[in-house]
Every structure is written in C-alpha cells, then in structure tokens.
Amino acid sequence: MGVAKPRETVAKGEPAGSGAKGGRREQLLEVAVELFATKGYAETTMRDIADATGILAGSIYHHFASKEAMLDEILRGFLIPLHERFAAVEREGGGPRETLSELIRISFSCIHDSPHAVAVYQNETDNLLRQEAFAYVGEHSARIEQIWLRVLRAGQESGAIRPDFDAKVAYLFIRDAIWSAVRWYRPGGQLRPETVADQYLDLLYGGLV
Template structure:
C-alpha cells in the first residue's frame, strides 16, 4: 500500500457520501464516484469490493467520528449540564466540520445495506444514543429538563442534524455559539451554572 492509498480511500468515501446524499444511493453509479475524485471508472474497486461496501464505509466513517467526539466529552467526567453542552458541540462538529453527508445517508439509505452490515451499524448507533440517553436522564433527575428523555433526544438530534442544511462557516454564528444556544433552548430556565451567574451588588 502506498502513502497515497489511504487518502484516496478517504476521498472516495467523502465523495460517495456527498453523491449518495445529493442523488440517492440507487441513482449513483461507481462511474459517478470515480469521476468525482478523478479516477477511471473501475478504480474504486481497488479499494472496495462493491458500491454497497462504499455505502457502509460512508456511514461507518461518520458514526466512528461521532463516537470519537462523544468519547472525548465523556472522558472529562463533567456534570450533566456541561456533558450535555459538550455532546451537542461534538455532534455539531462531526456534522459541520467533518462533513455531515453520512447523516442523511444513514437515515435514508441504510436499508440498501446487507443485514450483517445493518446490524453492525445499529450496534454503533445504539452505543452513541445510550450516552445521550443517560445524560438526558441525569438532566431530568436534576430538574434541568422537563420533557421525556427519549423524546428530548429525538428532538435534539432532529434540530442538530438539520443544521447541515443552513450552517455556513462564514455565517453569523460559530459552531460553539450554535451549541450553546441549542443547549439553552432545551435546558430549563433559571438554573444557570454558577460560572455564568453574576454577583449581586451589595445592599446599601
């Protein structure tokens, strides 16, 4: 394997993800994917056995990136509020900095995978969602959210995943700003963390 081969494989995965997102898996050909990275039509088969294997790689790259971001947050052993903020920020970075094409591909194209591949992806997805679920249950127990934890997770994922449709790197809001404001939308008011509370002026 040459030094360029891992990079070419990554290019194929990212380009395929974009095409699957824009055109749909069924309508995208190997020739389309090869052309997007300047390869001959048969060259992708040097890296992947089939188009379905490329689809699996697109979804796995996205999920593994999301899991790595999540692990970095949980290693910090923060309280539920700051863990929640960190998870939101990590999720947004996975989508907006590393390419969020895998999200719609996962949502709409994963049925094109084999049963074995779907089972592998579901296992990773469940690991990711379990950490969110625990964090949201901790928030509810602390009185920091009122809604059902599972419903909250579904609503939050919907809101975060949709940012890929409108976010622009040169826009008015940074990823950190969007993350902070998203957290405030879901957290109960009147429970600001101590670091954000301002000291009251002395009486008299």
C-alpha cells in the first residue's frame, strides 16, 4: 500500500559505458507515462506497460522497483525542472508583466513537450497528496504557487495588473485555464503552442470584452 522504498534502480542514472542498455528503461517510462495519462494510473496494469514495450510484466522489475516508482520518476522528471524554470524566471527579475507572460509561456511549452506527464500530474495529484512518499509533489506545487502569487501581487503593486481582485483567485483562474489545456491540446495538431499561449495571454490580459 505504501510507496515502496525506491531501490538504487529507481534513482540510478545511466550506467556509464553500458551503451544501449538504458534504452529499455526510457522506453518503459515513455510507455508508462502515455498509458498513465491516457487510461489513468490505477487503470494501467504492469501488463499493459509490458505489452506495449514488448517484454513480460515481471521483467519491468529489473528496471523499476514498483509501479509507484515509475510514477514517482515521471512526476519528479516533470515537476522539479518545471519548478526550476519558474524559479529561474523569477530570479531574472524582469518586470511583473514580462515575468507573468514568461510563466505562462513556460507552462504551455511544458504542455507541448510533456503532455502526458502534465496530464498525469493533473489527474493523479489529488490522490497522491495523501501519500507520504509523494509529499514532494505537494511541496513543489506550493512553492510554484508562491512564485505565481508573488508575481501577481508585484504586478498589482506596480500597477501592471488590476488591483481589484484577489490574487489567489486570479492565480487559480490562470492556473486552471492554462493547465487544463492539456486535456485538449495535441502536440501534433493544428494549434501551435505559441499561438495558444498568445491567445490565452491576450484573453487573460485584455478580457473578452
């Protein structure tokens, strides 16, 4: 029930000099994230992942300690870099509006680059927060929220953003509007991520009217 303690296999990087060996690991992770995103984590079986990879279910355990370890690796690989990119943008210290725009552009490029990981993050976070082993998900999410709130409030103070609404509500509004796009945005589809980002920015700044 609890999250299995990750063994070395979970965290270990590419063994140097092993050539194509690690390819199977990446392949499994790619297959897993797609299935987790598409069918849901609980609904995806190790057999599903193994079948799509062309090995047997039991063999996955040579690469990952557990199903949860796969989820863990997926979420860390998505959440930590995202947090770092957001923090970097904030550190650059541009104007609030430019910073806000950059946060939004990063979000869309993230949806573009890792739509499956984003979907998994969105769909599974609620359940995960109750599990100790996934506490870091909540922590990174909270720090990311703080970045958004600081930027929004700085914008309100500087006059770049209207001061007449609650920053928290605005944050939630923006966050949900952006991240939910993962449900319909298709990387290979008609809409380019920059286009969507620009339309969203336009809607967000200028409003419907």
